[in-house]
Amino acid sequence: MVQAPHLSAVSMLFMFALSTGAALSQTTPGAPASAAASVEARNEKAYAAAIADCEGMWDRGTHMSRKEWSRTCRRVQARLKQMELR
Numbered sequence: 001m002v003q004a005p006h007l008s009a010v011s012m013l014f015m016f017a018l019s020t021g022a023a024l025s026q027t028t029p030g031a032p033a034s035a036a037a038s039v040e041a042r043n044e045k046a047y048a049a050a051i052a053d054c055e056g057m058w059d060r061g062t063h064m065s066r067k068e069w070s071r072t073c074r075r076v077q078a079r080l081k082q083m084e085l086r
Contacts, residue, residue: 051077 054073058066 047077047081
């Protein structure tokens, strides 16, 4: 069975989003304030890198424009970030 290109791209986007969630949530509950700030900065870098990696997977064969793809990458990462805060 041949799979449509856009389905594999969406599947890759979903798998990527799931795999980056664990990296964003690694913090130590009893850490000092400076260490917590360092962890937060590292998490923000990981968040930005995850979005950049996701946006890098876009190609002309997908069913979305580049702008729509970027918006989706940001939305998925924001949702993952919200799930980690709960």
